[in-house]
Amino acid sequence: MTNSFKDKLGQGGYGGVYKGKLQDGCFVAVKVLKESKGNVEEFLNEVAIISRTSHVNIVTLMGFCFEESKRALIYEFMPNGSLEKFIYKENPLIADRQLGWETLYKIAVGIARGLEYLHRGCNTRILHFDIKPHNILLDENFCPKISDFGLARICPGEESVISMLGARGTVGYMAPEVFCRNFGGVSHKSDIYNYGMMVLEMVGGRKNFDVSVDCVSEIYFPHWIYKRIELDEELGLQGLISKEDEEIAKKMIIVSLWCIQTDPSSRPSISKVVDMLEGSLDSLQISPKPFLSSPPRTTVDSSTATMSL
Template identity: 55%
Template structure:
């Protein structure tokens, strides 16, 4: 072959290789990822030491020797990046050593482009202690022992609002530091952190399928959307020229190389899909999944295992996997206009708390509607409210106290911990579910309402809730405005039922001579007598008395006299003796003729009108 011909073939091969190996942006030296691994890297991100035009200031990433993608935050916090979602402008990162809590005292996002990406999850304040192993087992809410594995002590974290008074063992721990406004995910060693960014805002470009890039002529970093087709027009022209110049052998070689890279790209895409799947699993607590009706039938094994049935639907046991069990409530189509379904999804999709049942997903497939919750094997609290004289079914006073405190913390979160205040309006034993350790979780938000935190009253068209647990003001404006204090009343009735081990007596013509149960408890406390229920030790008597007093404070029939749930939590956590509240039954005799506590005979009830 002549020298000129050889040179032409060599040149043709060089052109072909340049075309095949060039990725979008390769002409400006913009790497697409860490050597074929990890999430795709494109504007506003860039790899360190690549061309400045590749990314936006403050969005530098780097690669490890093992091709992991690294995000460096202020104060030398380095996390591995698993997912970058350019459309929603969020990324997911984790600690490579499986000890995310060690970054707690150092994480400072004020000097970075990123914010914590938790829209509906309440950020909390924590206090970090160093305790002995015995004390950490007793008090730890979050075990951070990975921070100091070599020490004989354990590092633990507690919510900062938690009182440590009257807790000698915790007082002997050493306080290390406080941290403010962080998600609970940071306290989980193998947890993931979600970060978001608002500047630059490339959402418009992403939605239009265009490239987001820096403006070439601008003194300040500004962005613009660029048509992808224009970016590749030059590459298309080069391919046409090569197709004319190259002989058949060059074309075949190019085809082989192209097929190889298609294969590589397909493998990378499969890997991305796995990461996305893991990302969704990690965040299913924050954003419920939408299922089809076919999914619901598969999850419940064709509705094989019935758990229960109520007015609004039927509940079945189901499986998302061999490890994850769920409870699926299939709603009745004939009841309501879908308000309960929208309330559940709209409300529970916003919240995540250890004492609130987690909504895993929902189905809205045509006229079929279903709700998918975490499965709680111990069923409802109602199952355990039985005669306190029955040792076999009685849970014990310490456990009852823990359950009451857990419910109160969940309600406090609903009232104060979310962006908007959530009023439940149906707090009762049936709607308190228990996990394997008998930890309570509030469920069934079908009657819930949202309102702003500074709103002192809520408008209503009709009474909401279950008879016996509804606050007086929900029936009549004569008692006050409907507010978060209406939930407090329902909680008080529930606690008194726990104390008495019996259901609140519904006054009818047949039992009108029976004394109203809360009033019976009040009379015993006022006379200084012991509650006539099963008591084993003096500590049990103190717990029973404390629960009774808390319940009576909560059922004061004027809302202004009831404590907030924050105060209720404080009352339940403190060891001090509580004062007995004013007598809510002073205006009535012991032989009652009305079911509503404290209601005067023959008093007319005005219906509260809803202004919404």
């Protein structure tokens, strides 16, 4: 299928991803997990959960291999790869890959619709727990698809809060209640926080927490952009060339700032997020200022990890 793994698409902490071709000519992405006896639960979890899904904004699992220590997942092939390749200014290829604001907006709406399906469209609610640019894949038309369900959890029945022994997700995107229960219960609102942090990175073209910037006030992007919105100042963002672009950026920012509220009950549902994004800018109110800053990024946040408390 992969011609002896000749065409490598990417590498992560889990293993490598290779381009393959089925006998009917259909291209696939084969995610080969590192050979070990660990993470079997995560692998089986991903197969079990994603096989329940069918949505235009959720990546399609076409098959899998589970033979002793050998494990692989076979997905539909996404020609444009993952979202992070297109949004961070430090990426040397960004000059060739800069996405317009209309495209960024459509991607944000598509991801929200995928999350809405997971939260409300399945027969059981699915919580993803790791929404971030690396886990959003783009097809040839830049239609976004949520991928990587290794940390996902099924929420039985109508329960909104679930019990969880440890924190799960990626540093910099995790909701505060996921790593500290004093902030509230873990629920579908934790995915909303992930989503908000990701969209702010799409808007800013940078990591939300960045110690390399010149001005101290810019280190934590959500606080910096909140002040700009609050004072109705120029946004100072790259690529704003029209009034329509500026309206799109403001809408994405205001919605994202609601999503990253510290109190889970203050965050909108994902259906409300879709309504806000697709509604008028004039109908949106500015949220209270999110008072938490992102924890400093470390080398472990480049890959998904489950952390014990």
